[in-house]
Amino acid sequence: MSKSAKSLALSVLLITAIAAGTAFGQVRKKTGLGREALTEEIAAWDHDVRPDGVGLPQGKGSVKEGEVIYQEQCAVCHGEFGEGKDRWPVLAGGQGSLKSEGPEKTIGSFWPFASTTFDYIRRAMPFGNAQSLTPDQAYALTAYLLQLNDLVKEDFVLSRENFAAVKLPNEANFFDDDRETSEKHFWKKNPCMSNCKSEVKITGHARMIDVTPGSKDGPKVD
Secondary structure, X not given: OOHHHHHHHHHHHHHHHHHHHHHHHHHXXXXXXXXXXXXXXXXXXXXXOOOOOOOOOOOEEEHHHHHHHHHHHOHHHHOOOOOOOOOOOOOOOOOOOOOOOOOOOOOOOOOOOHHHHHHHHHHHOOOOOOOOOOHHHHHHHHHXXXXXXXXXXXXXXXXXXXXXXXXXXXXXXXXXXXHHHHOXXXXXXXXXXXXXXXXXXXXXXXXXOOOOOOOOOOOOOO
């Protein structure tokens, strides 16, 4: 990033902060409630990580380190090899299955960015003990899950410096919402709101039969 671009970005952030502080000050003055958040309080919640690596903490972790952590804290739900247990999410495998009748939406087959994996692990895992992992542990777990999906080698070490170089196979199939242009020809000024069709048919069901009950065994609604 050029110096001018950095200066512009800092200026925008400063203006936004001043505006937010002014708005909050007005609300506080009017209601007598609340206080401005401390810098460390904001930092505690500021965990989001962008696909290009912005927001990543300092640290690193290897596939081998991640395997140990995974077996101790993750395998009980996600299986020893990311295959998933019971109804817990499957994390590995499924490559080439997205066009099949039973797609496996795993990190290696469906997810668009490695940052999604890192961010979710750091923010919400392990289940029941969220945000207990250090940045190094989050890097290690992400590296191990990438290796389970055959995306990196067994000796791979993930860090903030090489994070953006990791590319997931399905990234190109994610794109910005373009419905305002691609679906505009479907829009109507006066859409039908009642008695629009003489008959309505169910053409599909959720994949798991215990999620979508049949008409005979489903709950009765008055």
